[in-house]
């Protein structure tokens with residue numbers, strides 16, 4: 210190609226902005242042409258379908274599509290993409306999983322939103338387990354809770370999870386899919402053998418590390434930019450029956466992080482004596498004992514925990530889980546004692562639970578139901594999720610947790626902080642992580658009222674500014690930027706590959722416009 214890549218892309222972006230200016234003509238044209246398609250009966254213009262496709266779990270931004278596609282098979286999706294791709298003035302298309310993004314990432318202003326969940330089990334997009342039990346083929350629209358239930362039925366399970374299971378396979382694989390298992394098994398994107406993808410050129414491609422590998426690595430962690438994932442092949446292992454679930458409290462941050470790092474370094478291997486899960490969180494007030502990441506602490510112990518919080522203002526909570534099955538309780542208890550030997554948690558502040566494996570994995574759902582009953586689930590969620598290099602986590606504790614968070618004193622909802630290893634991630638994938646062997650994830654998973662989410666967004670901005678000034682090279686998880694410069698910085702050395710792959714797999718910039726990487730002007734605040 211004679212034209213340099215970035216300027217070609219700039220030309221495409223200018224064209225797409227021009228097209229946005231002539232939106233009205235385009236929209237009328239688009240609606241009438243869509244009526245002529247074979248998938249026309251599956252396009253909904255129903256105000257309630259449009260309204261729900263204009264919103265997400267964040268309740269902060271809104272972008273109204275022209276129509277919502279309710280596909281019954283991947284071919285319906287390919288047909289829609291093909292139609293847009295063939296137009297001289299194409300329209301944008303967003304796959305919508307469970308719409309649990311918080312910044313409009315699954316929206317498509319003036320375009321078409323594909324309600325992936327309408328596919329249910331249609332045409333090979335259900336959950337099918339290999340005859341030897343080594344993997345499951347799973348439709349991109351499937352919820353992880355359904356994957357869990359079906360695989361458990363055969364005594365099997367995937368190994369890498371998210372904290373919450375009412376998310377779709379395609380949605381989490383477009384980000385990374387992280388939780389307390391990540392330190393040992395890697396994120397969900399490191400646990401995929403193969404995927405089927407419909408690209409922005411409407412090609413239906415099966416890809417894996419050995420077959421169309423560029424698209425495989427592009428789509429995993431690719432923020433929906435390169436194609437719509439319609440199937441993923443997920444490795445399975447024998448499922449445990451029960452878990453020992455332990456929480457320990459700390460008032461000293463360096464003790465807390467030293468123990469976290471010690472545990473992940475000793476337990477990263479795949480043997481049945483090692484830990485299966487490790488997370489950490491902050492306890493800031495009474496609400497922290499009973500937020501949606503599960504009420505855990507026995508009621509009789511809560512007064513002494515609250516006294517500790519009152520005295521120290523921040524208490525750090527280390528949470529670990531060990532699976533067990535054939536072992537007797539005594540054996541697993543001995544293994545646990547061995548694992549916890551030499552840790553520096555506060556004496557008298559170790560709490561244990563014994564739970565069914567599925568009860569532990571689905572722990573957020575019961576809290577979700579409680580919050581829903583109180584009208585506190587479908588509220589704004591001004592979240593901030595960051596990856597912080599290990600070398601700066603102490604600076605982050607002082608500058609953010611002990612200063613900004615305590616001074617503003619508005620934080621509601623879980624604040625997570627736990628480490629993971631770079632070596633469990635595959636750098637060829639689109640997902641971006643810090644450039645250090647160990648890094649922490651910090652999630653400020655806040656809920657607010659409809660009137661005050663901006664106060665929380667201000668806190669998020671202050672945190673990012675602090676990191677910038679303090680030279681803490683954070684990477685956002687579930688990233689959200691409003692400028693091209695923000696995205697270029699985010700991807701760093703991966704930016705040129707990301708752009709090149711976009712040109713290759715979605716040259717007309719049709720897909721996932723709500724991420725606002727290549728399409729600006731996609732939504733407005735609520």
Ligand SMILES: Cc1cc2nc3c(=O)[nH]c(=O)nc-3n(C[C@H](O)[C@H](O)[C@H](O)COP(=O)(O)OP(=O)(O)OC[C@H]3O[C@@H](n4cnc5c(N)ncnc54)[C@H](O)[C@@H]3O)c2cc1C
Pocket residue numbers: 266303304305306307308309310311314315316325349350370371372373376377378379380381383384385386387388432433434436437438439687721723724
């Ligand atoms: C309560 C709650 C708890 C969470 N816990 C965790 C957690 O523990 N760990 C974690 O990693 N994340 C967590 N998340 C974040 C979550 O993983 C992401 O928001 C994820 O994108 C949500 O999945 P979804 O199916 O709702 O995707 P959506 O929000 O619908 O879509 C997300 C993005 O992916 C694109 N997309 C959707 N489906 C496809 C597909 N099939 N192919 C290609 N692109 C697609 C969309 O266009 C959009 O750009 C949590 C979110 C919530 C609300």
